[in-house]
Amino acid sequence: MAGYDIITLEENCTGCLRCQLACSYLYTGLFNPSAARIQVRFSGTGCAIDFTDECNHCGVCADSCFYDALKKVKREDDE
Amino acid sequence: MQGGFAGRILHVDLSRRKVGTWPLASNLAESFIGGLGLSFRLAHDYITPGTDPLAPENPVVIGAGPLVGTDLPSTSRIYAVTKLPTSGTIGWCGAGGVTFGCLFKNAGYDHLIIEGRADRPVYLNIVDDRVEILDAQKLWGKGVSETCETLWDEVSGPAGVLAIGPAGENRVSFSLAYIDRSATMGRGGFGAVLGAKNLKAIMVRGTKGVGVADRxxxxxxxxxxxxxxxxxxxxxxxxxxxxxxxxxxxxxxxxxxxxxxxxxxxxxxxxxxxxxxxxxxxxxxxxxxxxxxxxxxxxxxxxxxxxxxxxxxxxxxxxxGMDMFEFFGVAALAAKLGEHGSIQGINIALDDLNAMMEWAEKISFRKGLGDVMADGFSGMINAYGDAAKTYAPALVKNMHPYTGPGSALPWDLFGTMELGQILDLRGPHVGSGGSPTYFAKRPLEVFPKHLKRMGVPEAAISRILPESDESKQLNVGILLKYSHQWFSILGSLGVCARGQINRFYNAGLCADFYKAVTGIPTDLDELSLRADRVWNLYKLLNVREGVDRSRESIPDQWVQAPGFKEYVSETPISRDEILRMIKDYYREQGWDFETGYPSPETLSRLGLESLG
Known part of the structure; x- marks a missing residue:
């Protein structure tokens, strides 16, 4: 288990899906939003960001976010 | 194909209700880059010269370039190429792909070719290899947002939706298509082309992934x-x-x-x-x-x-689902005809919400005078003759340019977007081709940086920029040639051409990204050559339709006070000066100014002899 908590700030999300692209590319070798371990869903004006059970909190999604919708925080027990 | 390309073309025949796929030929991809360029190439095969834009025989070719679906910034653009009803020319229609482009690539396709006409309203449902032509009776008559929401409610997970509204269904000449209800596509009547096919929407989902050749x-x-x-x-x-x-x-x-x-x-x-x-x-x-x-x-x-x-x-x-500029332009013309007695008993208040809502509905559903207005300026001129010509704004290819005297946007400097209204075969649209003359006036000192970024050769830069402090004139004609080349690169790759994004890209980097993603050997010179090939093929497509220099007329209003102004000196621009820009553009393209055709030498240089 990698050492980050991923903080989601859904109000900042624009739906650019860079997080899903980055995650899928890292773990499948292809840019495939459907295979990402993070899933962004828009409904009306709202947005929900969820993680699948496979997510290992590596933080690549947060690294790819341009909008401060995802932040990674180092877990204390990993320091 | 190693990466970037999905490697397949999807073909849908709405008349026969048949769907097929075939491999994308790698030599075509290499020659025409992809996206916009390959869409022109496919359109050359599928458009029969002389086809009525609203006939079943007019195909629609949609393309997503090889960078679409990757995580390179702003690589989501999709393009459609078809014959447009307002201009009567073959034009490109572009849109920020929102989710559509990426999901289309993930479904395993680079291009979609739509032919024929369904016998009743339908929509396309694309889920990877499963492609269905489904009944759209429940969607027909619905607005764009409502259509998207209805389709999204039927599926779980993200889906890209391209949809038209009632204006497209009723073949309004300034109807658009919309992507995910927020991006517009196809000024000049792309919505009407889809409506004439009884095609209400395309929904796409995909799970195949997009690869990279050289990670x-x-x-x-x-x-x-x-x-x-x-x-x-x-x-x-x-x-x-x-x-x-x-x-x-x-x-x-x-x-x-x-x-x-x-x-x-x-x-x-x-x-x-x-x-x-x-x-x-x-x-x-x-x-x-x-x-x-x-x-x-x-x-x-x-x-x-x-x-x-x-x-x-x-x-x-x-x-x-209609273009706001054309809507207001046509409404303003009708108002003037009402004021001057050519149309009896109407009162169109352009600044009144209720009045304009009423006219929007009348046009969309072709009620009363709205039926005439729905055919745009050419419909109004056909109906009201000289009076309509007198009160019409400056028109280019039957459309209302965004900028210039009497236009919506208060911008009077003559840059590549303004000259491009005349010289882009599709007619007026927003876009400078990525050149630095787009809206906000930039000091000349920053031009060399931007021109180099666009891939303009050094020798051409010196011909574009003012020769001396005295002349202070920008050669917009030559600049436009390279803007079209730059736009061809961006559009064929799938990169957004908006100024706030394309400012980060440069042509050399585009070549490097293209090579890394697709594995196709490419350097700046080769990519520039292919981009030239793309724009020349666009020209050839229209030459084949009989579109000649007579379609490049300069509106009188542009050269009469208040008129346009030269970009640098801000002095009034004359017809002769614009004409000289057009000649410079033709010379730089290697096109014959008299005939309007690309010269044999140009076609030979670009390897386009067999398509000319």
Whole structure:
């Protein structure tokens, strides 16, 4: 288990899906939003960001976010 | 194919209700880059010269370039090529792909060719290899947003939707298509082309993934590139304000009152699309989605006093699926004809919400005079003859340019977008081809940097920029040639051409990204040559249709006071000066000014002899 908590700030999300692209590319070798371990869903004006059970909190999604919708925080027990 | 390309073309025949796929020929991909360029190439095979734009025989070719679906910034563009009803020319229609482009590539396709006409309303449902032509009776007559929401409600997970509204269904000449209800596509009647096919929407989902040929190089190039973007000092401001940063049509505090969320096309770090919600007044609670808040506020330029009324009207136009500039232009013409007695018993108040809502509905559903107005300026001129010609604004290819005397946007400097209104075969549209003359006047000192970035050769840069302090004239004709080349690169790759994004890209980097993603050997010179080939094929497609230089007439209003002004000196521009720019453009392209055709030497250089 990698050492980050991923903080989601859904109000900042624009739906650019860079997080899903980055995650899928890292773990499948292809840019495939459907295979990402993070899933962004828009409904009306709202947005929900969820993680699948496979997510290992590596933080690549947060690294790819341009909008401060995802932040990674180092877990204390990993320091 | 190693990466970038999905490697397949999807073909749908609506008349026969048949669907097929075949491999994308790698030599074609290499020769025409992809996306926009390959769409022109496929259109050359599928469009029969002389076809009526609204006939079943007029095909629609949609393409997503090889970078679409990757995580390179703002690589989500999709393009359609078809014969457009307003101009009667073969034109390109582009849109920020929102989710559509990426999901289309993930479904395993680079291009979609649509032919024929369904015998009743249908929509396409694409889920990877499963492609269905489904009944759309329940959607017919619905607005764009409602159509998208209805389709999204039927599926789980993200789906890209391209849809038309009632204006497209009823073949309004200025109807558009919309992507995910927020991006517009196809000024000149693309909505009508789809409506004439009884095709209400295309929904796409995909799970196949998009690969990269050379991952190591890709990573290196991308890392440096992202750092450049992240360190851009105005990035946050663009993200916060969107296009209002460039066009402050309302004060920031007003925007903040209605700003609900900013939206981005997949992979875009700027996110120029808007969701707004009216916070108070009679339209309280109205939610509107748009390519940009400035679009929603456009009626303020036509005299609306209340920004909330402006949003209400544009939200309605977007539901009907029609172009706001043409709508206002045609309405203004009808109003003048009413004032001068050519049309009896009408009163069109351009600054009144209720009146304009009524006319939007009449046009969309072709009721009464709305039936004539729905055919645009040419419909009005056919119906009211010389009177309509007298009061019509400056027209180019039967459309209302965005800028210039009597146009919506208060911009009177003559740059590549302005000359491009005449010389782009499709006619007026927003876009400079990525050149630095787009709207905000930039000092000449920054031009060399931007021109180099666009891949303009050194020798051409010296011919574009003023020769001396005395002359102070920019050679817009030569600049436009290279703007079209730059636009061909961006469009064929799938990169957004908007100024706030293309400023980060340069042609050499585009060549490097293309090579890394696709594995196709490419350098700057080769990519520039292919881009030239793309734009020349666009020209050839229209030459084959008989589109000649007579379609490049200069509107009188452009050269009469107040008229346009030269970009640098800001002195009034003359017809002769514009004509000289056109000649310079033709010479730089290697096209014959008299016949309008690419010269044999040009076709030979580009390897286009067999298509000429």
């Amino acid at each position: 190591k190089t890709y990573k290196r190039l991308k890392t440096d590139f992202l750092q450049t973007i992240q360190s851009y000092p105005y990035l946050k401001e663009w993200q916060d304000m969107g296009m209002l940063k460039a066009f402050p049509m309302v004060p920031p505090e007003t925007y903040k009152k209605i700003k609900k969320r900013r939206l981005a096309c997949i992979s875009c770090p700027v996110g120029c699309k808007d969701v707004v919600e009216i916070a108070d007044g009679p339209h309280k609670g109205l939610v509107a989605y748009s390519s940009s808040a400035i679009n929603l506020l456009t009626p303020l330029m036509y005299g609306f006093k209340d920004y909330r009324d402006a949003v209400k009207l544009i939200a309605e136009l977007d539901e009907y």
